[in-house]
Amino acid sequence: MGKKYLICTYGCQMNVHESEKIAGSLSGMGYEETTEVEEADVIVFNTCCVRENAEQHAFGNIGALQKAKAENPELIIVVCGCMTQQGDFAERLPKTFPFVDFVIGTYNLDDFADILKRKLETKKRIVEILDRNGEISEKVTPLRSSYPNAWVNIIYGCNNFCSYCIVPYVRGRERSRKKEDILKEVKSLVKEGYKEITLLGQNVDSYGKDLGDGSSFVDLINEIAKIEGKFRLRFMSNHPKDFNGNVARAIKNNPHAAHSIHLPAQSGSDRILKLMNRRYTASDYLSKIEEVKREIPDCSITTDLIVGFPTETEEDFQDTISLCEKVGFDGAFTFVYSPREGTRAAVMDGQISDEVKKDRIMRLVDYQNTYNRKRSKEYIGKVVEILAEDYDEKKNKYLGRDEYGKMAYFESKENVIGKFVKVKINSTGGMSLMGELVETE
Numbered sequence: 106m107g108k109k110y111l112i113c114t115y116g117c118q119m120n121v122h123e124s125e126k127i128a129g130s131l132s133g134m135g136y137e138e139t140t141e142v143e144e145a146d147v148i149v150f151n152t153c154c155v156r157e158n159a160e161q162h163a164f165g166n167i168g169a170l171q172k173a174k175a176e177n178p179e180l181i182i183v184v185c186g187c188m189t190q191q192g193d194f195a196e197r198l199p200k201t202f203p204f205v206d207f208v209i210g211t212y213n214l215d216d217f218a219d220i221l222k223r224k225l226e227t228k229k230r231i232v233e234i235l236d237r238n239g240e241i242s243e244k245v246t247p248l249r250s251s252y253p254n255a256w257v258n259i260i261y262g263c264n265n266f267c268s269y270c271i272v273p274y275v276r277g278r279e280r281s282r283k284k285e286d287i288l289k290e291v292k293s294l295v296k297e298g299y300k301e302i303t304l305l306g307q308n309v310d311s312y313g314k315d316l317g318d319g320s321s322f323v324d325l326i327n328e329i330a331k332i333e334g335k336f337r338l339r340f341m342s343n344h345p346k347d348f349n350g351n352v353a354r355a356i357k358n359n360p361h362a363a364h365s366i367h368l369p370a371q372s373g374s375d376r377i378l379k380l381m382n383r384r385y386t387a388s389d390y391l392s393k394i395e396e397v398k399r400e401i402p403d404c405s406i407t408t409d410l411i412v413g414f415p416t417e418t419e420e421d422f423q424d425t426i427s428l429c430e431k432v433g434f435d436g437a438f439t440f441v442y443s444p445r446e447g448t449r450a451a452v453m454d455g456q457i458s459d460e461v462k463k464d465r466i467m468r469l470v471d472y473q474n475t476y477n478r479k480r481s482k483e484y485i486g487k488v489v490e491i492l493a494e495d496y497d498e499k500k501n502k503y504l505g506r507d508e509y510g511k512m513a514y515f516e517s518k519e520n521v522i523g524k525f526v527k528v529k530i531n532s533t534g535g536m537s538l539m540g541e542l543v544e545t546e
């Protein structure tokens with residue numbers, strides 16, 4: 106029987122994509138995936154320190170593997186991901202869990218296969234957290250698990266130091282991939298039949314600034330426009346500080362780019378935005394939205410919002426609601442602020458009580474849900490183009506999104522995953538749409 110691996114992924118899309126790279130390394134060594142701990146020869150914990158109580162979760166989950174290791178001493182347990190680069194986590198972890206075989210950071214993920222081979226040969230525990238700012242390895246091909254969607258890193262790290270965020274401390278400064286490497290990857294994904302490609306980075310608008318060869322995000326979008334084939338192009342995430350009309354125009358002129366922009370506002374209060382170190386005001390944000398709407402009138406705008414940031418008053422919170430009213434967000438990821446150790450906001454005076462935070466998030470979610478339901482109703486009777494992405498066994502329906510990111514469910518006798526289909530919307534189910542298939546590719 107062949108060797109098997111199991112990867113447990115926590116956190117954001119960046120982590121999910123890094124797990125695809127680890128899967129690529131393991132698959133290159135002849136391992137196959139399993140979802141059963143008992144069958145696994147290698148178990149990888151890809152940790153994330155961005156989520157709340159991340160360390161407790163990670164420690165709890167890793168601790169639970171002690172029994173599996175006792176029953177199968179040959180089992181290799183690996184811990185990687187951005188948490189390994191936070192504070193003294195990498196030093197503490199092997200002391201707390203002596204059965205962990207190796208710990209690696211995000212910079213040396215591409216060396217995963219070499220480190221695993223070394224571990225198997227020497228049987229010694231390995232802790233390697235490299236500091237490799239500036240150098241990007243291209244040696245691993247990800248084993249993707251999200252057809253027809255694919256994520257392509259264009260820039261790693263972040264230079265922004267928002268006061269609530271741990272990312273710049275654990276993922277280092279911005280490092281852009283070479284444009285040729287990105288274009289090669291996108292072309293090959295299109296050739297393989299992927300239908301939605303999301304360019305990934307903490308701040309995609311910063312792409313190219315560190316390369317010093319004239320590369321820019323706009324230039325990259327324009328180059329991708331020349332690639333033939335039908336696919337959708339998305340970005341995650343833009344930053345209001347760096348997003349501008351040139352990016353909006355490049356999106357407008359690119360036949361592949363979805364008319365959908367995710368622009369995290371975080372707050373509508375200038376005072377809070379300053380404390381967050383976001384380096385834009387609410388009115389800067391609104392002018393960028395106006396520019397987008399001028400260039401791409403049908404563009405959907407989604408955002409991230411945080412409530413309960415230190416010192417946030419009811420008035421500040423109302424500024425956030427007011428920003429939502431002015432923009433009319435097609436979707437918002439709403440978060441309750443929670444301190445991340447090692448960030449400036451964690452030690453700020455004026456931390457907000459859980460009760461107040463809960464009250465504000467409920468009001469914000471309520472506002473946004475009511476707005477979304479209203480927008481969903483506008484779809485009724487329309488025929489929309491949906492990229493079929495998955496099949497929901499509970500609902501017995503296929504599901505997918507339109508270019509604006511709206512989710513729709515529909516029935517089909519044939520498997521349509523990976524196809525662009527036309528769906529007539531008959532009703533809404535809360536945030537999503539229900540329709541009937543009227544045409545397949």
Ligand code: SF4
Nearest residue numbers: 263266267270272307
């Ligand atoms: S832009 Fe701000 S919130 Fe986003 S990763 Fe960078 S520091 Fe964190």
